[in-house]
Amino acid sequence: MSPLDHKLLRDLWRVKGQAGAIGAVIAVGVLMLVMMTGLVASLSETRNAYYDRCRLADIFAPVARAPERLANRLAEIPGVSSAQTRVVGRALIDVPDQTLPVQAQAVSLPDRGRPALNDVFLTDGRLPASGRSDEILLLQSFATAHDLRPGDSLRATMNGARRSFDIVGLAQSPEFLYTTAPGELVPDDARFGVIWMGRSGLAAAYDMAGAFNEVLIGLARDASENAVLDEVDRVLAPYGGSGAYPLADQLSNRFVSEEISGLEAATVGVPPIFLAVAAFLLYIVIGRMVQSERQEIGLMKAFGYTNAEVGGHYFKLILAIATGGALAGCLGGIAAGRALISVYTDYYKFPFLVFQLDPASFATGVAVSILSASAGGLLVLRRVFALTPATAMSPPTPPNFTRTGRIGLSLNRFLDQPSRMVLRRLTRQPVRMAGSVIGIASGMALSVAMITIYAGFDRTIDLTFSVVDRSDVSVSFTHPISDKTLFELVRLSGVQRAEPVRNVGVVLRHGLKSHRGVLIGLPAAPELNRALDADLVPIPLPAHGVVLSDVLADMLGVSPGDTLEVDVREGRQPLLELPVAGTARTLLGSPAYMDMEALNRALREPRRISGAYLNIDAAQSDRIYAALQNMPTVAGVSVKSQARDAFVALMNQGAGAIRYVMGAIAFVITFGIVYNAARIALAERSRDLASLRVIGFSRAEAAFVLLGELAVVTVIALPVGALLGYYLSFGIAAGFSTDLYQIPAIFDPVSYGQATLVVVCAALISGWLVKRDLDRADLVEALKARE
Amino acid sequence: MQLPAYATKGLTKVYGEGRSAVHALRGVDLEIPAGEIVVLLGPSGSGKSTLLNIIGGLDRGTAGEVLFRDQRLHEMSDAELTRYRRDHVGFVFQFYNLMPSLTARENVELVTEIAADPMDPDEALSLVGLKERTDHFPAQLSGGEQQRVAIARAIAKQPDVLFCDEPTGALDSATGRSVLKVLADVNARLGSTVLMVTHASSQAQMADRVIHFADGNIGEIVENRNKLTPEQIAW
Structure with a gap:
């Protein structure tokens, strides 16, 4: 081992505190990247493995009642590898x-053996x-x-x-x-x-002996999905087929896929921001660390070491810290990913887990860390190489403050000497101070953005359940019925108000793009369940045409004035052509609205409703539920408070849960930045501070010189960070938004206040830790020669 | 009779413990009369700097007593030691230890702002011959000039004691001589006791009293009856 390598190990040990702090910042950046890509990879892989193992169908085709002999004809359609008929029913x-x-939902299982498709686990x-x-x-x-x-x-x-x-x-x-x-x-x-039960028993219950009402289709490897869909529809049409649909449109799969792609979007959007902030910090911190080694570098050159040898030595130091941090981040990312993935598999109800890591994320994380650390080191080393060895042999030259001497000369009268020292440190090296300010501001920005996102989630939930939907209970009917039923509902004791709705299951098509969903028909000027845009202004529903949410309009590639093909999937199943009357930015989901009368007119089913929203007297709720249950036309009753709870759970357990992890990481980074800034300041000034103590300054007075600088930097960083955070929150909000919910990037003064508190707390804790070290500092140090 | 500036009794300083313990001071008994120039001489590691640190209120002994006039330094809290340094003691360091962000005058004001009965900073600077350079930053001053600012900073509070640890260690002989002259002037004009640690035995010629240190204790104390001025000292 060469003497330089010994020195390397000792140096690493000497700067262990700072190296640890730098490593931690790198580690959390890499951790987040590895964890999130691992989560996405594992979830997709687990989903695919689960689908394979249970032979999930590629196509689902509901039909009113088809004879079992049709099964063979369906199986013989070109491109079909297997077909499984079954009976399903509501219970x-x-x-x-x-x-x-x-x-x-009641679902049949074959009387003998396992189903060819959609097996159970x-x-x-x-x-x-x-x-x-x-x-x-x-x-x-x-x-x-x-x-x-x-x-x-x-x-x-x-x-x-x-x-x-x-x-x-x-x-x-x-x-x-x-x-x-x-x-x-x-x-x-x-x-x-x-409920799953034997085919013959279930067929008896639903009057389906010798018949089926749903067929599942598995596709051959190179089959054309669209061709098979068309052929299945053609075969089932005479028996009341309501339209075959692909797995992509299957409700459960769509939810799971959207959640995973939501997580994926957050993975693509958010960790790079964290990593970029960490990389920038690293650049600043490493730069300062090498700068403080200036003396030693000159000395080594005086001994006859070449620039390359000296550079190599410090490069190894940087590399050791950066790779150490990156490796810790990788390991932490794997551990955090493993811990979180089990939460997710519970949430998605995957019965087993395929844990997968994305090797690219390791490479990216390690490469970004090493590159940014090297950049920080190299830029400073280049300046240091210009140093002549003689500089190291003479006593250190005091840093030159000449240029700042005249700054604020009039201001000087109002300042004591310690305050002048603080001020001049800040103005003498504006670039370095700007670095500290931007570093702390980045931490502030991350905190602002994350807290704003929390507020955005809360606001989405709050608006959806208190402003958009003001009902207490919603009722859905077994089939569209006369709006006279509304009077029956209002007559129930305790029902204060009832409002109709006409929801129609449709496939919206435009060119090659299609979307399976619900067309929501609302009465004129609704009071309980309203169509509101993101600014909470009622969306006008014209007498003719459909109003789409922006997300849906984008998906279908339509704009106002275009004509939409509306494939109605219930009743007589007409094929309608309706104009797009407008688009609106909505808060939740990707709805398609229509005026209820206009919708009924287009369907040629006047005065039909499919459900109702109610305001009820809470004291009489049990009686009302019982009465609703006894109405034969009522298919389901949904209590809003329960729905709200379920939605909050969705936000907290699903893709949204990751925001808490990110919030914690934002705090770690903020703290890491502030603490590093304070530590470096202490390292650079320990001799000055000890001198102050020797000539009679008390601990508090000496600490003022050090912490005053930190305080000024922090105070400047707060507004800068708030501004950065404002823009950052748009990026992070977009990363979290999915088709299911749009997370708004709102300006919420409370969030900014909380973020300020986070930064100020981090500054206070850092200040306290540094002051503790300062108090322990050895005064005799000041009398010794510089090492 | 005037109290001595300092008196120590059985002053011991041990670094470390057990077998690896290093005895820097081994029961030093010493009196330093007020108003004298005292030079501490001795080889490296003989304990002279340790003694200076302890009676200067920067460090504490392991055992024994230290009195400054009638104040018991060994019983003082950290805050009391700070108070003691602030009110009574001036320090001159080997490497000057000026605040690079303050001008010469501001470096002196750093002390006059917190001292009880300071002199005017400009006066302190003219005492060391730097009247013309009061608005210069340390980076604009030579080594000797920086050391003289440090002395001005130390004397501006009109200290009872001036501690100088190798004050000429980093200077050439001509500059060193002018620095020593300033110290002698201060001793003469303000009556401050001057305690100086040095390697250069020739500098002992300007002292009233020379204390020879060896192996953690006092070897001998020599009263110098033929005090020379710094100009007369041969280097």
Whole structure:
């Protein structure tokens, strides 16, 4: 080992505090990148593996009632590798502790063997025995929510008949990762169940003996999806086929995919910002560290070391810190990813986990760290190489303050000497001070942006459930019915107001682009459930045409004036051509609105409604729920407070949960920056400060000279950081927004106040830590020669 | 009779513990009369700097007593030691230790602002012959000039004691001589006790008293009856 390498190890040990702080900043930047790319890779890979293992269908085709013999014809369609017919139906499950029965989906399993497509993943118990129509499998998440186990019994209403079943097993299924009751936006384990039972038993219950009402299709490797969809529709049309749709449009898959792509968008958008801030910091800090080694560099050159040898030595030091930090970040990222992925797999209800890392993220993280560290070091080393060895042999020249001497000469009269020292340090090296200011401002900006995002999430939830939707309860009907039903609802004791809605399941098409969703028909001047834009101004719904959210209009590539093909997926299933009357920036989801009368007119179904929004007297809610349950036309009742809770849970557990991790990292970086700035200032000035103490300054007075500088830098950094944060929050908000929800980048004074508090706290803690070191400093140090 | 400026009794300083302990001072008993120029001589590691640090209020002994007049330094808190340095002591360092961000006058004002009975900063600077350079920053001054500013800073508070640790160590002989002259002037005009640590035994010729240090204790104390002026000293 050469003497230089010994020196390297000792130097590393000597600057361990600072090296640790620099390494930590690199580490959190890399950690975030590795963690998030790992999360996205793992989730997509797990989803794909789960879909494969359960042979999830590529195409779903509902039909009113088709004879079983059609199965062979469907299987023979070119491009189809397998076809599985089945019976599905709506059911209501009685839950002992609840007035409202819970909606459920009943799904058939083959009487013998496993289904060719959409198999279940048995987590407990066994499959129903062949020929036993009283044995069922229950969706595990629903069972967990209601504390049901194999061996328990369950009462459910199927096709109007109430029956009792034995739960023999619990299962998960890739087609029910998200279970959303009809008419609801947000999944809730407790409020939607899935029951699997033998085909013959279920067929008997729904009058489907020898027939099926849904077929699942698996595609051959090189099949054309569109061609198969068209052919399936053609075959099923005579039997009431309501339109085959691909996996991409399947509700559960769409939710999962959107959540994962939301996370992916956040991965692409957010960690680079963190990494960039960390890289910039590194550049500043390393630069200053090498600068403080100036004496030693000159001395080594005086001994006869070449520039290359000296440069190599310091480059190794930088490399050791940067790679150390980056490796710690990689390991931390893997650990954090592993910890978080289990939270996510629970959330997505994946029964197993394929943990995957993205090797590119390691390479990117390590490369960015090393490059930015090297840039910081090299720029300073170049200046230091200009130094003649003689400089190292003579006593140090005091830094030149001449240029600043005359600055604010009139101001001087009002300042004591310590304040002048603070001021002149700041004005003598404006670039260095600007570096500190920008560093702390970056931390402030990250904090502002993250806290603003929290506020944005809260605001989205708040507006959706208190301003956009002002109802207490929403009711959906089994099929579109006469608006006279509204009078029945209003007549119920305790119902204060009822407002109709007409929702129609449609496929919107424009050219080659299509979107499967709901066309929402609202009455004129609605009071309870309103169409509002992002500024909370009611969106005008003209007497003719559709108003689309911006997101949806973008997806379909339409603008006002274009004509939209509306493929209605219920009732007579007409194909309509409707003009796009306008677009609007909406808060939540990607809705398509229409005036209710205009919609009914276009459907040629006047005065039909599909649901209603109610204001009720909370004291009478139980009675109202019971009355609604007894109305044969009511398919589901959704209580807004429950829906709100479910949505908050979605935001907190899903892609949105990552924002807390990011918030914590923003704090770590902010603290790291401020602490580093304080430590460097202490290192650069320890001798001056010890001299002050020797000539009779008290600890507090000496600390003022050091901390005054930190205070001024922090105070300047606050407004700069607020401004940076304002712009940064747009980028981060865009990163978090998905088709399901738009996160607004709002200007929220409270967020800025909180971010200011974060930075000020970081500054106070750093100041306190540094002052503690200063108090411990050895006064005798000041008398010794510089080393 | 006037109290001595300093008296120590059994002053001991031990660095480290057990077998690796280093005894820097081994029970030093010493009296330093007020108003004298005292030079501490001795080889490196003999303990002279340690003694200077302890009676200067920068460090504490491990055992023994230190009195400044009737004040017991060894019993003082950190805050009291700060007070003591502020009110009574002036320091001149080997490497000047000026604040680079302050001009010569401002460096002196740094002390006069907190001292009880300071002289005018300009007066202190003219005492060291730097009247014309009061608005210069340390970077604009030569080594000797910087050291003279440091002395001006030390004497501006009209200290009872002036501590000088190798004050000419970083200077050439001509400049060193002028610095020593300033110290002698201060001793004469203000009556400050001057305590000077040095390697250069020739400088002892300007002292009233020379204390020889060896191996953590006083070897001998020589009273100098034929004091020379700095100009007369041969280097």
